[in-house]
Amino acid sequence: MARKDARPDVSRRKFLAGVAVAGAATTVATGAKASPGATANKRLPSAVMPNTLQIAAETGGLREPTTQIPGRPASDYMVDVIKSMKIEYIYSNPASSFRGLHESLINYGKNTMPEFLTVTHEEASVAMCHGHFKATGKPQMALMHGTVGLQHAAMAVYNAWADRVPLIMIGGNDLDASKRPPGVPTVHSAQDINALVRDFTKWDDQPVSLQHFSQSFVRAYKYAMTPPYGPVMLALDAGVQQASIKPEEKDLYTPKYIPASPPHADPAALRETAKLLVNAQNPVIVADRCARTQAGIDSLVQLAELIQCPVVNQQNRVNFPNTHYLSAGPAVIRNADFILGLELTDFWATVGGWVDNGEHDGHGIMESRHRPDVKLAHINSVELNTKSNMQDFQRFMPVDILMPADAQASLPLLIEYVKQAITGDRKTVFEQRGAARRKAYAQARASMKQRAALGWDASPISIARMTAELWPHIKDLDWSMVNSSSGAAPWPLQYFPIDKHYQWLGRSGAAGQGYGPPASIGAALGNKSLGRFSFSYQGDGDFMYVPGSLWTATHHNIPMLMMIHNNRGYHQEVMHVQRLSNRRNRVANLGKTMGPVGTSIENPDIDYAAMAKSMGWWSAGPIKDPAELGTVLAKAVQVVRAGEPALIDVWNQPR
């Protein structure tokens, strides 16, 4: 491999003589000389000097060569390739396996476009890319270390995969077993590190030459950015990075990136769908990850208004304004005679339900919640990119018209076909339906406010109150809600008027914990350049997976407001244990906490404000009295608008 010519033999031999061979001995590597006799007569020091193996474990067993490597570094060329794609940031925790590229990025590349951002955990690196893309539509990069860094990152990669978010990952790897350093660097290498995430990445490669790298980098970018979007992975051999460009590589070129057009639905299938939409008595459109940009929202509004059709937004993207009278809750699905799904994660659960009541040997009841005569159509790009192992494709649901295609790209032609299919007699039906929807929408808004008033003055603070208290402070700003815990999300998604695609960035994808803080911070960095005010409702359990993410925000001047939805428990799980206890006719053992043993985060209560402060954030809390919240929020918003991150710990009702 390329490593063959990468390192001068002399340096290599020196290295072996100086470090590796010494690994079998017991001498210390500090250079200090000590006679055995003198050592035996002295008291043991309070801190014992590390032995060679310990030093190797700490340093990776590497001793920097003193000889300069002639020629142009290969990783400089890699930086040129990365720059050609106009990637703004590389989120990374540093590691020896990509030191060649790291050095080129910050010295040759001047640490701009892309800028190297220091992140305290690889899971956070990937989640930051995830959030950044959803705020800006621009894919970012994560660099990670061989086997260990990639395993740290794996959960976040799965979230990005399930959320159909593109990001470019490069993992350092030292392939040449005969030449790579012994000890830790070898433990951190693998034949195929990409295998660790292959089940939930769209494409991967392990280039063995510079030209191979540039072709694969541009190819990876293209695949990531062609709907359905997804994460891609390149394993980058340490030797390829650290080599010099060889004479025979003088004709290296960077392939031109040409964006691929998104897959479009079959016109005949769209025409049939249009007829069903126009002629149905109770059509319903359900959208999940349909709108990739504002154009997607605008198209869906146009389609819905043409036939006065209610739209259910499943909230993994904005899709449809909640301020529009055709915005509806899922109850309309029960009476629908035609349902058009747009990029649904789970069509089965859209029209069916699970009752977790212990029947069928504890499996509960799976039941249909739709009319028996309903017709179903689905435009879904994920059909084009399904893998076998991970079950994110959900339960199988037969539909009458399946269009494996990008929904947003397919909407304009569907709209044209709908216009052509509308006859004069249908217009009266549409007007009546529209009038009914306006009335239903007004009733839903009034009901929401009545429910918000319940527990308004309670402590812990209700989520409705927490939501409403923020509004006066952001309503005149260009705001972006970059994340919310699943327990808190329903309130802000109802209460805040949302009509822009960046005002809500959706959920994590795979519901894997450890998404919120880093994804929010990545999104906040993207929003910063666009002049947007970023805020999130952050679950306490999710926060504790990656609290170190906060440090990156301070270090790199990323402003955002994070409100901790602190219900002091894993509330998704609380009821599972309660439910099983009841079924077994046993009193749930609470131990010394509020929820069943193992589901609470109490004793001690975590001081999130102190944690944030320790990493440079302005912070306040815990806030337990709802009357205090408005004042604290006003101050926090000021801090964020001045360019700093701020965190408020709010003691909340459970969900």
Next chain:
Amino acid sequence: MRFVVRSQVWLAAIAAGLVLGFASMSSASEKGKQLFVKHGCWQCHGFVGQGGLAGPALTPEVMPFEAMNNFVRNSSRAMPPYTEAILSNADLTEIHAYLVSLPKPADPNSVPLLKQ
């Protein structure tokens, strides 16, 4: 013993204002509040029965005791049934009294933040 420990925990929690709620409450409804928490009702319905993502509001229109008793004992849907071995009639009576004792919520039209 387990009940004693739980009671101590919850008395301490309430004293610390953790599950505060409303100031003027009779000792009977105060006991009902403790039981509401102890038996896990708060997990889905919130500490003041306001409802939430996982369970409906139990207030301000509190169902009659007989109806509540019947539902709690025989629920076959999302809410698991509570037998008398888990939740005694006496405790359920106290919980019902607590819910009835809660003040009526404010008219949303009188709350400035809900007027928009």
